[in-house]
Amino acid sequence: MKKIYAQEKYCIGCRLCEVYCSAVHSEYPNDLVKAFNRSKIVPTPRVKVEEDRPLSFAMQCRHCDEPHCLKACITGAMYRDEESGAILNDAERCVGCWTCIVACPYGGIFRDESKSKVVAKCDYCLDQGDPACVKNCPNGALKIEEGGE
Amino acid sequence: MIEINAQGIYYKELNQQIHNYIAEGKKDIIIKNVNGQRYIGDALPQGVKLELEGTPGNDLAAYMDGAEVIVKGNTQEGTANTMSGGKLVIHGRSGDATGYAMRGGKVFVKGDVGYRVGIHMKEYKDMIPAIVVGGNAGSFFGEYMAGGVLIVLGLDGGTELVGDYCGTGMHGGVMYLRGKVPSYKLGKEVKSVELNDEDTRQLTSYITNFADYFGYKADEILKAKFTKLIPYNTRPYGNLYTHY
Amino acid sequence: MLREGQVRIPSGCAISGIINRKGNRFSGEKIIESIAVMHDRSNGLGGGFAAYGIYPEYKDFYAFHMFYDNLQAKEDVEHFFNEHFSVELSGIIPTRKVSSIKKSPIIWRYFMKPLPDKIRDSELYEDEYVVQCVMKINSKFSGAYVVSSGKNMGAFKAVGYPEDVGEFYKLEEYQGYTWTAHGRFPTNTPGWWGGAHPFTLLDWSVVHNGEISSYDANRRYVEMFGYDCSLQTDTEAITYAFDLLLRKHGLPLDMAIQTVAAPFWDSIAHMDEKQQKVFKALRITYSSLLINGPFSIILGSKNGFVALNDRIKLRALVAAEDNDTLYVASEESAIRAVCPKPERVWSPRGGEPVIGLLEGADSI
C-alpha cells in the first residue's frame, strides 16, 4: 500500500505538516486561523518533525504490515481499515493506556492533548482526500507512494 | 622508442601524430627539431613520455594529466598552463605565466623563469603542484597563489632572486626562496617565516630531484639559507567589501 | 511615394511556365494565353515574362534588357557599359501601344561581352564580373535598372496585367524553348516597372508567388556573399539564394532545393544515417537560406526550369506533361488553356520540385 515517506534531504523543518495536521483534525479542518485561534485545545499533530540542523524530517505512523500497536492494543481500538489498509485508532474505544506508544518502534503514535486520554495517530486524512501533511509540504519532502526510496 | 622530426610541421599535425602513436600504444616519443609548435603534451595522461629537442611553442603541457615531458631547450609562455599532473623537466629557461593555475604535477626549470610564474596555483588534498626554478624568477611570482609549492634557487647568481610583487594576493601554498628577499618586493598578503622540519624535508625532496635532473649536488644547494613565504591568511580580501 | 526597393511591398501572384525539353522553340503566344487565364490573381500592377532561346544569333553575348527613367540615366549607364564591355549591338526593344500600359520607361537592349582585360583586373570569373556590374548599376545608377542580363534569354516586364504586357512587348514574335510568366498583385501602386517580375540575374530568372516570412533572414545572409538586395523583393532574394547555392557554391540542384525547402527535423530524423548527415549539414550550414512562408516559384535558366513550392505547401502549384512539353502553373486551368489534354497532370507535394531540363542537361 501507499505510504508517506519523508525525504530527509528536502525537509526544511518548517513544520507546516504539523500545522496542517493539527488543523485538519480540529473542529475547523478548513480554517487554519480558527483551528488555532478558536479551538480550546489545538489537537496534537499526528506527524512529528524531528530536527537537528541541518537534518530534519517529518515522521508519522508507518501503517505497518505487521503493526506492533495493533497487536499491543488492549482495547481493540486500534484496527486496520479494510478499505484503505490504514491503521486507525477508534477514539471511542481507546482508553489511553499508552501500550501502543511503547510498542511502536517508529514513535508514530502520540498522546492527543486535545482529547482526554486517547492516542493520536496518522489517519491518512482519509476523510479529507490526500493527507494534509503531504499536500501542504512546500518542498516535496513528504511523498505518498508505494515502497519509498 | 618513436622519433618524430618536427621540422616544419604545423602543431596540429604534430600533435595528431603524437596522439596517433599513443593510440597505437607507443608512449615513449622523442621529438626533434621542435620549434614553436604549440600545445605539445596538452592533456596527455600518465604513461606517456615525450622528449623534446628545440624550443616548443606556447601552452606546452597545458592541462597535462600525468604525462612526463622533458625539454632539451627553452620553453615559451603558458608552459604547464592549468596542468593537472605529471612532470615537466626543462633544461633551459621558461617563459611568462609558467604554471598558471597549475593544480598538480611538478615542473623543474634549470634556468630562469619569466613574469607571473606560478600565478594562481592551487592545491587540493594530495594534489600539490610544485615548480622548482634553478635560476631567478620575474615579477608577480606566485600572484594569487592558492596552494602548491614554488621554489627559486637563484643558482646562476644575479641580484634579483625574484622580481617585484612576489606573492601578491597569495592566500595558500608556500614559497621557498634560496636567499633573502627584501620585504618591499613582497606582496602585502605575504609573510616570511622560519623553516620547520617538515619544510626542510619537503625542500630536500624537491631539490634532490632537481639536482638529479640537472646534474647538481643537492647538498651544496641546500647549504644556503632559505626564506619561506606563506600568506597571512586564506581570506586576503575578507574586509574589502561592505553589504549594500 | 516610395518605390520598390525603397520600401518592401508585399504581393500575391500567378505564375506559369512552359518548357519544350527537346529545345524546340515556340512563340510567346502560348505563355500569354496561359497566364491570362489567371487574370484575377493579379491586379494590373505588374506582369512579366522570361524567355529562353530567343536570341540564338547572339547566344554568346550577354543580353542586357534595361529600363531607364530618363536619357541621362541611359547616357551614364552606356558610358559604364562602354568602360566594362564591348557592345556588339544595342537598340530599343520593340513594343506596341497597349491602352492599359502607360508611363513606359526607356526600354533598351544590349548584346555585350565583358572586356577581357577588365575581367583580368577584377580577378573575377566572367559571370561574377557581370553580376558585380549588375549590382553596381542597380544600386549606384539612379534611374537605371537591369531587367535581365543573361545569354540567349530576356525578361519582359511592365506595370499592367501580364497578357497586356505580353501584347505590349510583341512576345508572339519571339521564339523560345522555355517561357515563364508572372502576374502580380502588389499591395500598393508603385507604378515602377522595375518592380514587376520576373527577377533575373545572368540567365537565372525567378517568378514567384507568395510573400515569404523569412525575407530579411535570407536577405541578410545573401548580402554577406556580395549580393545587394536593392529591390527588397522576395524574388530578388530567392534569385540570389539560388545563384549563391548553384553557381557560387556549386551545390547539386537537388541539394539547393533541399536547402530552400528544407525537410523538417522530424523527417530528417527518420532518414538513414548517411542521408541524415547530408541533410543535417545542409540545414545547419544554410539555415539562413531556408525560405519560410508561402511560396511557389519557377526558377528558370538556360537549361530549363525548376518549379517548387514551400515545404508545407502554402501556395498552389500544378504540373503537367505532354510529349516533350512540361507545364507548371499556379492553377491547372492555366495549363489546360494551352494544353487541354496533357498526358499527365499532378500536384507536387510541398518542397517537392518539378524539374524540367533540356535534353542533355544534367543540372539547371
Added chain:
Amino acid sequence: MTLSMNTPEFLVERNLDRCIKCQVCVGQCANEVHKYDKETDSLSCEDLACVGCHRCVTLCPTHALTIKKFPLEFRTNANWTPSTINAIYKQAESGGILLTGMGNDKPYPIYWDHLLLNASQVTNPSIDPLREPMEVKTYLGRKPDKLDFSDGELLTEIAPQVELELPIMFSAMSFGSISLNAVKSLAAAAKEVGTMFNTGEGGLHQDLYSYGDNAIVQVASGRFGVHSQYLEAGTAIEIKIGQGAKPGIGGHLPGEKVGREVSETRMIPEGSDALSPAPHHDIYSIEDLRQLIYSLKEATRYKKPVAVKIAAVHNVAAIASGIARAGADIITIDGFRGGTGATPLRTRDNVGIPIELALAAVDSRLRNESIRHQVSLVVAGSLRNSADVMKAIALGADAVYIASSALLALGCHMCQKCYTGKCNWGIATQDPNLVKRLNPEIGAQRAANLLRAWKHEIKEMLGGMGINAIESLRGNRLMLRGVGLSDRDLEILGVKAAGE
C-alpha cells in the same frame, strides 16, 4: 560602538488576527527577522534585518505577514536619493566597496520593451503551431562557408555542434555562487527540455557528470575545477572572459562558501577564498585568446565547440569580430543587465552596455565582415520572457542564455542579497540548512516548465509571423519595429520605426 546610520529598508507587518503562532516564519528567516518569545507567547520582528525576500510571506500558512517599504522619508531631493545617501552611510561606516547581487537595477532604457514583433495578415498566412510543425531546434557551433559535394556525396565535414531543442540555455552560474541543488535543478531541466546548462567557473560536481551531454563547461580565469575529465565531460567549452554584471573585474567566492562539496568540485581546500583574477593571465591580447581556444581544442581533440563569453562593452562589435577570427565557434555576449552572485555595486550599475545594442552591433558587424554565418551568437543579460528571446533572435542571435529568469523560476525573489550567502530560497547559498529548501526535483520541474512555456509562446509568435523554423527569424530584423526610440537607436538596432 559608534552609532550606525543604517535604517530598515523594509517593514514587516504581522496581522495578529491571522497569526496562529506556528513560528514557520521564525524558522524560515535566515536573517533572523522573526523571533518568538516563549515567556509572552508572542512574535516580534526585527525590520532592520529584513531583505525583502518574501520567504516568510510565502510560507506563512495564514497569510498573516506583509512586507512593505519602510516608510522613512528623506526630504525630497532628486539628486540625493535615499539609496545614494544610504550608500554613503554604509561606506563611511565600513570603508568597503559596496557589494550587491543580481543585475543592474537602475532605470536604464530596456530596448526589448521598445521593440515590437510582426505578424502575418493577408499577404502571407500565419501558421497554427498547435497543429502544424513549428521548429525551434538550433545548432550552435562553427559552420562552413559552403558545402562541397562530389557526385552527390557530401565532402564537407561539419564541425562539432551543440544541438538545442530550443534556443534558450541556462547561463553560467557556478556551483559556489549557487547551491548544488540549484545547479542540479537546472541540469535536470536542461536534460528534460533538451538544452544546455553552463557550469560557470565552479567546476562540475561529481553528481553532475551524468548531465555532461547537457553541460557547457566553463574555463575562466580562476581555472577552478578545470582538468581533462572536466573538459571531456561537457558538450562544449566556454572560455569566460567577462560577465555583464561586472565587466573587467574578477570574481571572489568567499571562503565561508567553500564547503566540502564546493572544495571538491573546485579542487581547492575547504574554507579557502576562491579568487578569479580579472583577466586570464594567459590572455593579454587577442592572439593569446586564439592560443587558449586551440589549447582547449587540442585537449579535447577538436571534438567540442569552444565558445568565448564576453561582457557587452563599448567596442563589443570589434572584439566579437576578433573572437570569431580567433577561432571561437560560439560567441556569447552578456549585457549589462546580466545578473551575478556578487559584484561591486558601482561596476554593476555603471559599466557596460545593454545587450540589445551590443547584439545588433555585433550581428551587423559580423555580417559586414561576411563572417556572421561562421560563428554562433548567443546573448545573455536579462532575457525576461519569450518575447525578449524572439526579439534577440530577430536582432541576430542564434540562441540566448537565461539566468535570472531561471533562478526566478526556482524561487528567487530578486532581493539582490546573493552575496550574503543567506539566500532563504536555497539558491545562492551553501548553508546546508538553506540549500535543502530547494528540492531539485521541484526545481527541475519549475525550470523545465518555464522553458516549455516559453517554447510554446515562441511557437505562437513564430506562427503569427508565418514562420515555421526559428532560423528564419534569426537576423530577420524586418520582423521588428521600434517604438519610442531615437533615429540613432533605430539605426544601431537596424530596425525601422513602427509605422514605417
Added chain:
Amino acid sequence: MQYVIVGNSAAAIGAVESIRNYDTENPILVISDEPYHTYSRPLISYYLTGLRDEESIMYRPKNFYDRYKVETMLGRRVEAVVTEKKQLKLDNQEIISYNKLLIATGGKPFLPPIEGATGPDIYNFIKLDDAKDLKEVAQPGKSAVVIGGGLIGLKVAEGLLKNEVAVTVVDLAPQLLNSILDAAGAGIVKKCLEKKGMEFHLGTTAKTIQNFGERKIVGLADGKEVVADFVVVAVGVVPNKHLVEDTDIKVNRGIVTDHAMGTSVEGIFAAGDVAENYDVLFGQNRVIPILPNAYEQGQVAGANMAGQKSVYPGGFAKNAIGFFGLSMVTAGITTAPDETFQEYSSQPTEDRYLKVVIKEGKLVGFVRINAVDRSGILTGLLMQQKDVTDLIPQLISEEIGLIDLPQDLRKARLKGDAVQ
C-alpha cells in the same frame, strides 16, 4: 471440527484473526468457561473505576464471531483433552473432536499459602466476574487490604481508592511493581500513591485472614494486623494449565511451546498467559503474561494451525501503566541482575525518572516515568539488539526521537517495517 480454541481472550482472538487470513472456510470453535463476548482483561480495572461499562470493555466488536465465522460455546468448561483421540470433553459430557487445537486458557490467580484465604469478602482480580464482585462491595467509606503490590494489586488498589475505599497494600517485596520497575522507579510510584492516601506494608506478607465480625483482620508476617472490610488477593497470575496436566503435553511453569507455538503434541498449540516461550532478553523460556504477547502468540499459533509456517521470535515484557496521572512505560530488564549489566539513569525526581539497562552495549530494558512519548523507539532498539553505546545520553533524555538514532537505523525506521 477443524479448529478448536479453548479460551476467548487476546491469544484466542489473535488466533482467530490469523486463521482467517489463510483459511476463510473451515469452521472455528471457541470454547470458554466465561459466558461473555470476548473482553479485554486489562480493562477490568477501568470497569472497576466506572470509566468503562461491561459493554465498552469488549475486546472486539459485537459482530466479531459472525464476521470471522466462529462458532462459540461460551460458559462451557472443557474438562479434559484426549490427545490420542483428538477430542475434548466438556463439562456437559459433550465430546468435541478437533483437528487443530489451541489452548489459550490464560492465567489464574496465584494463591499464596495464607490461612483463611478463601471464603466471602476475599476477592481476586483477574476476570470480569472478579471485577463485578468487587464493584459490588467497593462502596465509599469501606476499607480493603490488597495483598500484592504488583501490576494487578496496584491497579485494583487504585480502582478501589477511586471508589473512595481506603486501601492498604501488602507485599512481600520491599518495593512495589517488583517485576517491572526498579527500586528508584517504584519509590516514585509509592510516593504518588501515598499522596493519594494509600497505605503500604512492604517487605512483609499476609499470613492469616480472620473474620472480625463483618470485617476481616489480615495478620502480617511482621506481626502487624490490618483490619478491613474485604481483602483482595492479587499476588499475581499463574498459567491456567489444569487442562493438560494429565496429558502427554509437556508442561513446565506454563505449557511448553516451540517457535510455532506448538506444544509437544502435534496439532495442539498453546498461546498467551498459559504458555511459556522464549524470552529474548533473559535468554530462556518464560511465561510473560501480558496482552500484546498473548495476541501475537495467538496470531502465530493461528497461522501455523492454518498450515502456514509462522515463527514466534520470542518476546519480552513491556508495559504501559499509570496511576493517578503518573504514567510510565517499562520494558525488559529494569534492574541489572549482575555486573555484566550496566544501568544508566536520570536523577529521579518526584515525577520523572528515565533509566536504561545495557548489556554488552545493547539495550535490554528501560524505565520511563512521565516520559511516555515515543518510548516505542527504545522498544525498537530493544528488539533490534543493536549496539547503543553511543546513544546512552539520548536514551535517558526526556525527548527521544528517531533523529537520535544512527543514520542507518533512522533511515530504516523512516522507511517503515524495519523492526519486526
